[in-house]
Amino acid sequence: MKDESFTPTKSDLDFGITPLFRSLTDNAKDSFPDKLPEFGIGERITIEKLAPVVFGDAANLGSPNAFAHMDPPTPWITWVTTLWNASLNQNLLHPDVSPKAMLFEKQVIRWLSPLFGMNGGHMTPGSTISNLTALWVARDSMGVKDIVASKAAHLSIQKAANLLGLNLKKINTNAKGEMDLNSIPKDLSRSALVLTAGTTITGAIDNLNLEQNAAWVHVDAAWAGPLRISNKHGHLLKGVEHANSVAISGHKWFFQPKESGLILFRDTQSANKTISANSGYLSSANVGLLGSHGAIGLPLLATLMAWGKQGLIGRLEKTMELSVQLWTSLQNNPNVIVFDQPVTGVILWRPKDNIDTKELFTKMPIGSASLVTLNDKYWIRHVAANPQADVKALWKCIEKALISQS
Ligand SMILES: Cc1ncc(COP(=O)(O)O)c(C=O)c1O
Known part of the structure; x- marks a missing residue:
């Protein structure tokens, strides 16, 4: 029997997207029942009730005033493609049920990774996971014991150190917020050196051209990575191509909806060996931290095409x-x-x-x-x-x- 919850009409979807074009006030703040409702109220009434809550007090990241955080407005093509993704719900864990969906991410990685001197990688839900993935590879492929990063490095580096059981050495920054070169330990043979391109508080870029002997160099370019593409500003990330891995948040300066991130590797084949797992229920290896994951490459691909x-x-x-x-x-x-x-x-x-x-x-x-x-x-x-x-x-x-x- 046809279940209309899974088979909307065009008018249902028009009804659902109408709030995008109306300005709504949130007059329904406390309207959720205390307990999980026994019976549903149906899709249309739910949309009527939820839309003012969702849109009413929401920050408009594309408004003339919006200038506060690393959160951009998103192009409408990403709204549409995200809707497509939700309707198809492909799982990239299983290539047989997501034959095309896998291609979108691969294509985006193929276009972007060479711009950073990398030869591949994969998408993640953001740079927190990208940083963790890179340091996981560093630990397991190079026997890294320490992470060396500046005091201005993002808190995700501390999280990664804790989760991976690595020791984090935080070194000083100069007045601009860049890593102080004189404070870098001489012996980095058991260390992953994390350089930040666009620190969270001041937007500083560490010197990416260091002549150093680190076991692994990771560039956290969560914020400033996309600047590499600009002829005018790309020089700011000169040296990124010497890194072993680069993290970039798609949902920052690639104007993507959350959660969109990239982890790129200079030698993807060997990195993937370290972070791949097989299991009886999988037809191909599961690469990286996520199990089930969707086609977040599609909105980015669509944006780059548009x-x-x-x-x-x-x-x-x-x-x-x-x-x-x-x-x-x-x-x-x-x-x-x-x-x-x-x-x-x-x-x-x-x-x-x-x-x-x-x-x-x-x-x-x-x-x-x-x-x-x-x-x-x-x-x-x-x-x-x-x-x-x-x-x-x-x-x-x-x-x-x-x-x-x-
Ligand atoms: C420098 C830096 N690294 C990593 C992150 C974490 O990225 P995400 O929020 O995409 O997980 C941020 C977030 O602001 C950041 O500024």
């Missing part, structure tokens, strides 16, 4: 320009202290001492800034993930907030 390399570069360069514009306005204002010029679209500033940074932060338009702590001081941070941001309007709001506090 935009081409130049379309992506254009959007990346736009966000970089916006960050420089905002930084310049801040730099010219005598009432603020500005961190270094943004290298990868991350701007940090704080008001001069007579104004409280935390208090000022509350005056910023919602979604335009994040509050971070660096060297025991609060800073207001902006991240240029949104090519549609209006930094002139944002600057006016900052000036107004500064005047109201002084």
Whole structure:
């Protein structure tokens, strides 16, 4: 018998996507039953009830104000292809039931990995998992015992160290937030050296051209990786091609919906040997951390097809320009202290001492800034993930907030 929950009509789907085009207010905050409902209310009523909750108070990452985090707006082609994915629910663990779905990820990896000097890899749900996967390979293929990373490395490196039973040596950073080269241990023969391209707080890029003898070099390019593709900014990641592995978050500067990440290897064949498992129920080896996993390559493939390399570069360069514009306005204002010029679209500033940074932060338009702590001081941070941001309007709001506090 036909179950309509699995066979929607076009009008059902139109009904489902209509909230994307309406502005809704969240008037249903406490409307969920306390207990798991015994009987369902049906799809359409569920959509009517849920849509205001989902869309009502949600941050709009493509709005003119959005300039706070490493979370971009997503192109609509990714919404459609994500819907396609949900409807098909292919499992890349089983090639026989996902014959085409596997190709999308392979194609994306084939296009992108050479740009980083890598020869393959696979997709993950994000760089936390990509970093863990890389360090897993480093431990099991090279006998790595330690991870050496700067104090500015992302917390996922600490998580990976804990999970893999590796010792994490955190080394100092210089004033820009880059790894301090003088603090790197001389003997790295049992170490994985983790270099960050786009640190989370300041957006700094560690020197990727180190002449060193590490057993494994991993570049955490979660944020800044996509810049490699730009002729204008690609030089910032020069040296990435010497790494053994590179992590990039698709859901950051590749404008993908979560969860989308890449782990790329210089020698994929031997890396895969380390992280592959076989089991009686599998027709081919399971590579990496995930068991069942979907076709997250499809929205990225679709984006790259729709935009081409130049379309992506254009959007990346736009966000970089916006960050420089905002930084310049801040730099010219005598009432603020500005961190270094943004290298990868991350701007940090704080008001001069007579104004409280935390208090000022509350005056910023919602979604335009994040509050971070660096060297025991609060800073207001902006991240240029949104090519549609209006930094002139944002600057006016900052000036107004500064005047109201002084
Ligand atoms: C430098 C860096 N590495 C790793 C991560 C973790 O990436 P994800 O959020 O994709 O797991 C982040 C997240 O912000 C990051 O900034």
